[in-house]
Structure formats: structure tokens, C-alpha cells
Amino acid sequence: MNNLFVFCELDEGKPADVSLELLTKGRSLANTLGCKLEAVVLGNGIEGIEKELYPYGTDVVHLADDPIFEHYRTLPFTSVITGLFRQEMPQIALMGATSTGRDLGPRVSSALHSGLTADCTALEIGDHYVKKSDTTYKNLLYQIRPAFGGNIIATIINPDHRPQMATVREGVMKREIVNENYRGELKNINFTAFIRPEDLVVEILDRHMEARKVDIKSAQIVVSGGYGMGSKENFNLLYELASVLGGEVAASRAAVDAGFAGHERQVGQTGVTVRPKLYIACGISGQIQHTAGMDQSGKIIAINNDPMAPINSIADYVIKGDVAEIIPKLIKYYKTNAR
Amino acid sequence: MNGLKIVVLAKQVPDTRNVGPDAMKADGTVNRSVLPAIFNPEDLNALEQALRLREQYPGTTVTVLTMGPGRAAEIIREGLYRGADDGVLLTDRAFAGSDTLATSYALALAVRRLEPDLVIGGRQAIDGDTAQVGPQIAEKLGWPQVTYAEEMHFEEERLIIRRRLELGVETVSAPLPLVVTVNGTAPACRYRNARLVMRYKYACTDTELQTESADYIAASRPVIKITEWGVEAIGADPEQLGLSGSPTKVKEIDNVVLQAKEARHLTSADRDIESLVRELLDSHTIG
Numbered sequence: 001m002n003n004l005f006v007f008c009e010l011d012e013g014k015p016a017d018v019s020l021e022l023l024t025k026g027r028s029l030a031n032t033l034g035c036k037l038e039a040v041v042l043g044n045g046i047e048g049i050e051k052e053l054y055p056y057g058t059d060v061v062h063l064a065d066d067p068i069f070e071h072y073r074t075l076p077f078t079s080v081i082t083g084l085f086r087q088e089m090p091q092i093a094l095m096g097a098t099s100t101g102r103d104l105g106p107r108v109s110s111a112l113h114s115g116l117t118a119d120c121t122a123l124e125i126g127d128h129y130v131k132k133s134d135t136t137y138k139n140l141l142y143q144i145r146p147a148f149g150g151n152i153i154a155t156i157i158n159p160d161h162r163p164q165m166a167t168v169r170e171g172v173m174k175r176e177i178v179n180e181n182y183r184g185e186l187k188n189i190n191f192t193a194f195i196r197p198e199d200l201v202v203e204i205l206d207r208h209m210e211a212r213k214v215d216i217k218s219a220q221i222v223v224s225g226g227y228g229m230g231s232k233e234n235f236n237l238l239y240e241l242a243s244v245l246g247g248e249v250a251a252s253r254a255a256v257d258a259g260f261a262g263h264e265r266q267v268g269q270t271g272v273t274v275r276p277k278l279y280i281a282c283g284i285s286g287q288i289q290h291t292a293g294m295d296q297s298g299k300i301i302a303i304n305n306d307p308m309a310p311i312n313s314i315a316d317y318v319i320k321g322d323v324a325e326i327i328p329k330l331i332k333y334y335k336t337n338a339r
Numbered sequence: 340m341n342g343l344k345i346v347v348l349a350k351q352v353p354d355t356r357n358v359g360p361d362a363m364k365a366d367g368t369v370n371r372s373v374l375p376a377i378f379n380p381e382d383l384n385a386l387e388q389a390l391r392l393r394e395q396y397p398g399t400t401v402t403v404l405t406m407g408p409g410r411a412a413e414i415i416r417e418g419l420y421r422g423a424d425d426g427v428l429l430t431d432r433a434f435a436g437s438d439t440l441a442t443s444y445a446l447a448l449a450v451r452r453l454e455p456d457l458v459i460g461g462r463q464a465i466d467g468d469t470a471q472v473g474p475q476i477a478e479k480l481g482w483p484q485v486t487y488a489e490e491m492h493f494e495e496e497r498l499i500i501r502r503r504l505e506l507g508v509e510t511v512s513a514p515l516p517l518v519v520t521v522n523g524t525a526p527a528c529r530y531r532n533a534r535l536v537m538r539y540k541y542a543c544t545d546t547e548l549q550t551e552s553a554d555y556i557a558a559s560r561p562v563i564k565i566t567e568w569g570v571e572a573i574g575a576d577p578e579q580l581g582l583s584g585s586p587t588k589v590k591e592i593d594n595v596v597l598q599a600k601e602a603r604h605l606t607s608a609d610r611d612i613e614s615l616v617r618e619l620l621d622s623h624t625i626g
């Protein structure tokens with residue numbers, strides 16, 4: 001009872017990346033709270049999927065496997081999730097801020113009269129003191145998100161209603177297996193008790209899904225490499241940094257031309273324009289054709305051994321030195337300091 | 340197919356897309372007064388869908404419903420200029436401070452009183468980007484919902500709707516009554532019609548009529564009334580409105596101080612890198 005639940009979305013029958021990221025985050029929040037991490041999966045022909053969720057530290061997987069759940073549909077999913085939540089009474093429920101999560105989350109929160117914060121960029125556990133009644137709420141979920149076109153950062157709480165619900169975009173949280181051998185418990189949801197005939201009134205006539213592409217455009221964090229990375233092998237450092245930070249790897253044209261990265265990752269005038277929260281330019285000189293595609297980034301870190309590199313003039317942080325030395329340190333200190 | 344009764348949900352929002360240099364005050368807080376109040380962009384896409392259905396099904400009426408302070412009557416007038424038949428402004432002090440759940444409670448009650456066949460809203464409002472109010476209203480009404488709509492038409496008594504999803508498109512068929520939210524990728528709204536602007540320029544709420552300049556207007560020409568409803572008109576429980584009706588509370592607001600770029604210079608020393616990482620974690624840039 002009162003555990004932390006993650007709604008696991010499926011992508012081509014596999015757990016979606018965002019859901020695995022939420023399980024990772026959920027595990028660390030559950031550790032802080034001293035509660036269990038539980039996942040909910042609805043799908044068709046998904047026997048055995050729980051084994052893909054356990055390694056993230058999932059203690060319980062609630063599963064419904066039936067043709068009704070072949071594709072996401074608002075009403076049957078809402079009824080099952082709402083019914084399950086009424087029964088299990090989670091203290092926290094997390095979902096991806098995807099087409100699905102943003103359709104389902106508000107519906108469930110409305111049915112349960114619990115608050116929902118969309119598109120959080122950070123989740124933390126903390127207390128809240130109310131002066132008027134001199135009461136302290138212990139261990140609330142701080143739902144932290146930008147608001148007002150990104151000009152303010154708001155911390156939202158739900159003191160009195162459960163579950164505390166939040167959605168998070170893909171790529172915002174990092175994804176990490178806690179233990180390959182972690183084993184949880186499988187529980188089949190008695191979904192027929194929750195679904196009403198009128199839940200099936202909306203029919204899907206047709207679906208055209210495209211394959212997921214490299215998407216540096218919507219990444220909140222972009223780790224970008226230039227010719228100064230030196231080789232394709234050194235680009236692996238960038239993939240590692242991007243993966244721990246939950247970002248995407250991009251490149252300058254010189255790096256693409258040299259074969260260090262694919263063209264779909266090129267940023268700049270003849271590439272993609274990005275506006276992430278954080279852009280880390282590694283071994284990029286910062287010619288205007290490149291900066292035209294990234295100078296609107298929230299924060300820019302330039303790592304370059306040339307103190308006169310033009311990129312430095314638009315950077316918020318200039319780290320002078322060798323990429324091969326600095327990037328591993330960023331990874332190391334992120335791992336030791338991140339919660 | 341007979342004429343339908345359609346309610347369009349529209350919100351007045353500060354134009355957060357064009358936050359210029361003067362939008363932030365010296366102390367780093369948002370200067371709301373310089374941000375123009377606009378018709379939420381995707382609500383215009385929603386209005387266009389409603390007007391298209393009206394063209395296809397004679398006898399259809401389109402009512403704009405908005406909840407907000409008195410000046411949100413501008414949204415109704417804007418809707419009328421573009422072709423809506425009428426509008427309702429939901430306004431009351433008791434609504435102030437409502438989160439999406441309390442907002443959807445009030446709007447759902449107003450929808451119930453209007454008894455439409457179809458409610459069309461925008462996908463999300465740019466002031467909060469939450470995309471919650473449409474689905475929350477649908478749940479409160481006990482109606483199905485179809486989100487992210489791009490195109491819709493009737494086949495017999497069912498609406499066939501094309502939805503734009505992150506990774507593709509989906510076509511669904513749904514019965515009435517229904518709540519639909521419209522995506523920004525749907526066709527843009529038609530412009531104001533000059534004849535309608537002339538006709539509705541002086542459309543006013545009762546509250547607006549009590550101001551001095553409105554007296555003058557009223558004296559000089561017959562006034563078209565914009566319906567104004569408060570808590571009692573929709574039979575709302577005040578406990579479920581405003582701050583008390585909102586499960587979510589804002590604990591803290593941090594302003595992202597926009598400052599002239601002055602780079603911090605760091606070396607590759609461990610101490611520099613670690614302090615940078617900590618700073619980025621503290622500001623939630625990473626983590």
C-alpha cells in the first residue's frame with residue numbers, strides 16, 4: 001500500500017524509454033521514501049514483459065494482457081488505471097509526458113480528484129511547512145517544472161490528495177539498471193472488474209506510426225562534438241555523457257564530414273536548429289554557421305583547448321582544456337553528485 | 340445529420356512566446372503587464388474546426404466558453420468576429436487561483452448547463468502547457484475524449500477524427516457527446532470578418548456595461564449582451580473552486596534570471612569540474 005507507481009507505456013511491444021527512465025527515477029524516490037516501486041503495464045501479447053522491468057528495481061508488476069489493450073485508448077486504460085489506483089492507493093504515480101501519458105494522466109487525475117503536474121523536469125522528496133495551521137507535511141513529492149514560457153521554475157506539491165501525479169518527458173531523467181538479477185512479483189490485474197461496456201465506444205480505424213528517429217531537436221540536453229574530438233572512437237565519450245545526463249549527441253559539420261557522426265545529428269545552418277536547456281560544445285570552434293543552430297540554447301558550456309575559440313564568446317561556461325580529459329570528469333562528478 | 344450544438348473552449352493567455360527583453364523586471368520576476376493577452380493559439384484551431392462543422396451541417400451553433408477575469412470578454416468578442424454565434428464568460432472571484440482540476444470542474448458545470456453535443460478545445464494553453472483541462476472536463480462529464488485532433492468529419496452519426504501523435508497519425512471513430520482537443524497542426528483559424536466586427540464591436544457583458552464608457556455606448560446603440568455566469572449560475576460548490584478546490588499548490592517559484600552573458604572560466608581541474616556539475620544540478624539544468 002501507498003507505494004510509488006509508474007505507468008509503463010509500450011513502444012512496439014517493448015517498454016518505452018521514458019517508462020524505463022521513470023522506473024529509474026522511481027527507484028531512487030522509493031528508496032528515499034522507504035516504499036516499493038510498482039509498475040503497471042497494459043498490452044496485448046506481452047507475456048514475460050515483467051522481466052524487462054525488474055532490473056530497474058521494480059518490486060511489483062501489475063499486468064493486463066488482452067486484445068482490448070492492443071493500442072492505447074483513453075477509456076479502457078483510464079478505467080483500469082483508476083480502478084487499480086483506487087484499490088492500491090499509491091502515494092505517487094508517474095507517467096511519460098507522451099501523447100499517451102498526456103491523454104491518460106489528466107483523465108485519471110480528474111477521476112481520482114488528485115493533482116497532476118505536467119512535464120516535470122525534476123522530482124524530489126521534501127517536506128512542506130504550513131504556517132497557518134502549524135503543520136508539516138512529510139515526504140511530499142516536489143514536482144519541479146518550468147512555467148511561463150520557461151521564464152520561471154515552479155515547485156508544485158499536492159499536500160492533501162493522493163496519488164501525487166506527475167508526467168515527465170522522454171530524455172529528462174536518466175535510465176539505469178540497478179541490478180540485472182533484481183526480481184519482483186507479477187500480479188495480474190483483474191481488469192474485467194474495471195472495464196465497462198461504454199469504455200469501448202471509441203474505435204481505432206487506422207494507425208500509421210513512424211520509426212523513432214534520432215531527435216536532437218527535442219532533447220533537453222545536447223552534447224555536441226566537433227572536429228576537435230579527434231576521432232569516431234572519441235565520440236563514444238559523448239554518447240556516454242549524453243546517456244548519463246539523459247540527452248542526445250549532436251555534431252558540427254566538420255565532425256560529420258570527418259565521419260565521426262551521422263548527418264542527422266548535425267547542428268547549424270545546414271543542419272538542425274536546437275534550443276535545449278543545456279548545450280555542451282566539445283571541441284567545436286564555433287563558426288557562425290554552427291552557432292546559428294544553437295545560440296538560443298538555455299545554457300552553453302564550451303570545452304576547448306583554445307582560449308580564443310569563437311564559441312567561448314557565446315558560452316556561459318568556458319572550460320579550457322582537452323576534451324579527452326574533461327568529459328570523463330564530467331561523467332564521474334555527475335555520477336557522484338546526482339541524486 | 341441535424342444541426343449540432345458545439346461549445347468551443349477558449350482561454351485568454353499571456354503571450355509567453357514572445358518574451359522580449361522588457362518581459363523580465365530588474366529583480367528577475369516576470370513583468371506580466373508588458374505581455375499582451377491573446378487568444379490561446381490552439382483554441383483558434385479549435386474554433387476553426389467548429390466553424391467548419393457548422394458550414395457542413397446547417398442549423399449548427401457555435402458557442403465560445405471562456406473562464407477568466409472580466410477582461411476575458413475580449414476572447415468572446417474575438418470569437419464572434421471570426422464567426423461564433425454567441426459566447427459565455429465564466430467569471431467570479433471564487434474561480435481565482437484554480438488549478439486545472441478546479442478549472443475543469445467549473446467548465447464542466449458550464450458545459451452541462453449549455454447541453455452541447457460536442458465540446459472542442461485546444462490541446463493546451465501556452466501559459467502552462469499542461470494539456471489537462473480538456474481530458475479533465477471529459478472525465479467530469481463522463482464523455483469520451485479524442486485528443487490531438489487535426490481533421491474531423493461525420494460519417495453517419497459518428498465523428499471520424501485524425502489525431503496527430505508524436506510518432507504518427509491515428510484515425511478514430513467516436514460517438515457524440517464527445518470532447519475533442521485540437522492540435523496546432525490543424526488548419527489555422529479564419530480571419531476576422533469585417534461585417535462581424537462591425538456587428539459585435541459593442542457586444543458587452545453586464546459588468547462592462549456598468550463602466551462609464553459603456554454607458555455611452557449603450558446610449559448610442561443597442562447593445563448585444565455577452566452572457567456572464569458566476570458560481571451560482573452553474574451551481575458550483577465553492578469548496579471545489581479556487582485554491583481550496585485545487586489539489587496542486589505552488590510551493591515555490593524561482594525566477595530564471597536572464598542576464599547578459601558573462602562566461603565563467605574554468606580549468607580542467609577536478610575542483611572546477613565538480614563545482615560546475617553541482618551548480619548545474621542545483622539549478623535543475625541537469626539531474
Ligand SMILES: Cc1cc2nc3c(=O)[nH]c(=O)nc-3n(C[C@H](O)[C@H](O)[C@H](O)COP(=O)(O)OP(=O)(O)OC[C@H]3O[C@@H](n4cnc5c(N)ncnc54)[C@H](O)[C@@H]3O)c2cc1C
Pocket residue numbers: 225226227228229251252253254255266267268269270271272282283284285286287288289290293303304305306309321322323324
Ligand atoms: C555554406 C556553409 C554551411 C555550413 N553549415 C554548417 C552547419 O550547418 N553546421 C556546422 O557545424 N558547420 C557548418 N559549416 C562549417 C563551419 O563553417 C565550420 O567549418 C565548422 O562548424 C567547424 O567545425 P568544428 O568546430 O567542429 O571544427 P574546427 O573549426 O576544426 O574546430 C575544432 C575545435 O576543436 C578544438 N580542439 C581541437 N582539439 C581539441 C581537444 N583535444 N580538446 C578540446 N578542444 C580541441 C580546436 O581548438 C577548435 O576550436 C558550414 C560552412 C559553410 C561554408
Ligand SMILES: Nc1ncnc2c1ncn2[C@@H]1O[C@H](COP(=O)(O)O)[C@@H](O)[C@H]1O
Pocket residue numbers: 348349350351379381382385404405406407439442446459460461462463464465467468469470471472473
Ligand atoms: N480558463 C479556461 N477557459 C476556457 N477554456 C480553457 C480554460 N483553461 C483551459 N481551457 C481549455 O483547455 C485547453 C487546455 O488547457 P491547459 O490544460 O491549461 O493546457 C485550452 O486549450 C482550452 O481549450
